[in-house]
Amino acid sequence: MSHKIVFLDRETLDANLRKPNFPHDYVEYAQSAPTDVVERLKGATIAITNKVPLREETLKQLPDLKLIAVAATGTDVIDKAYTTANGITVSNIRNYAFNTLPEHVIALIFALRRNLVNYVDSVRRGRWQEANQFCYFDYPIYDISGSTLGIIGYGALGKSIATRAEALGMKMLINDVVPGPNIVDIPTILREADVVTLNLPLTPQTKNLIGAKELASMKKTAILINTARGGIVDEQALADALRGGVIAGAGFDVLTVEPPKQGNILLDPTIPNLIVTPHVAWASKEAMQVLADQLVDNIDAFVAGAPRNLVTA
Structure with missing residues (x-):
């Protein structure tokens, strides 16, 4: 059997993509609008998507589709209830950002705990030239x-x-869905941590997991990092908390809508002590190549009859 493979948003992956090990036709598009998807996937047996949504109203028009290979870990763009009920296999990428995302989190911790952005901006504004001594302490600096x-x-x-x-000498408080002897509850983490990092998927249960009440329970000197998914934190509540000095800072690599073409409250440059990066924590050159290789491995495994990295409802 010859497969037709369509990559809907190839522009999202800056890496070499090797050919699968079976007879196939391959078509790729730099990006695809929702209105393009049905036409582009007609006759396709394998769809590759990173962020292009595939919902029931689209999928029910694609009777030939057998595999959706998600070029990412998160699968919230897929209607998994429909795919599971209708025999469409879904695979995703796992354990590829093992260096790049943690390094991004650590970079944000350094930048915020040491107030690097505020000090760099103040030097650019001429503040150092105005100082009465060799340095100045306009922004607090905390050890990691x-x-x-x-x-x-x-x-x-x-x-x-x-x-x-x-390795940096930090102490740990850990929360996870898997019970364990060192697991503590989220309220304890929020109350006691100097830095909180979110590393969990966006689900109905985690949507707005951190809101105004949770932010108010944190230390005034604490910082919040989100490199997971937009929507886990209530963005309005975060903006209010930063403006009101409820917490000391935040570093976000994700927003609720990406790209934020209609704007986003967290893009307001007047919000203090907020660093926003454009969903690039995952995107080192090395990590993207690991992702690309695993993506093709997933497709090869499916066609060989031994599917891997399966995702269900």
Whole structure:
């Protein structure tokens, strides 16, 4: 059997993509609007998508589709209830960002705990030239060593973050869906941690997991990091908390809508002590190549009759 493979948003992956090991026709599009999807996937047996949604109204028009190979870990763009009920296999990418995302989290911790952005901006504005001594202390600087890191979501990435944080002398508080002897509840983490990092998927249960009440329970000197998914934190509540000095800072690599073409409250440059990066924590050159190789491995395994990295409802 010859397969037709269609990659709907190839532009999202800056890596070499090798050919699968079976007869196939391959078509790729740099990006695909929702209105393009049905036409582009007609006759396709394998669809590759990173962020292009595939919902029931689309999938029911694609009777030939056998596999959706998601070029990412998160699968919230897929209607998994429909795929499971209708025999469409879904695979995803796992354990590929084991260096890049934890390094991004650590970089945000350094930048925020040491107030690097505020100091760099103040120097550019001429503040140093105006100082009465060799330095100035307009923004508080806190040590990382000896501080407490709260990790909410202790999968492969959470564990990798913990390894790096321990090397820096940080103490750990861990929360995860899997029970264990060292697991603490989320309220305890929020109350006691100096840094909280979120590393869990967006689900109905985790949507707005961190809102105004949760932010108010944190230390005023604490910082919040989200490299997981937009929507886990109530963005309005976070903006209000930063403006009101409820917490000391935040570093976000994700927003509720990406790209934020209609704007987003967290893009307001007047919000203090907020660093927003454009969903690139995962995107080192090395990690993207690991992702691309695993993506083709998933497709090869499916066609060989031994599907892997399966995702169900």
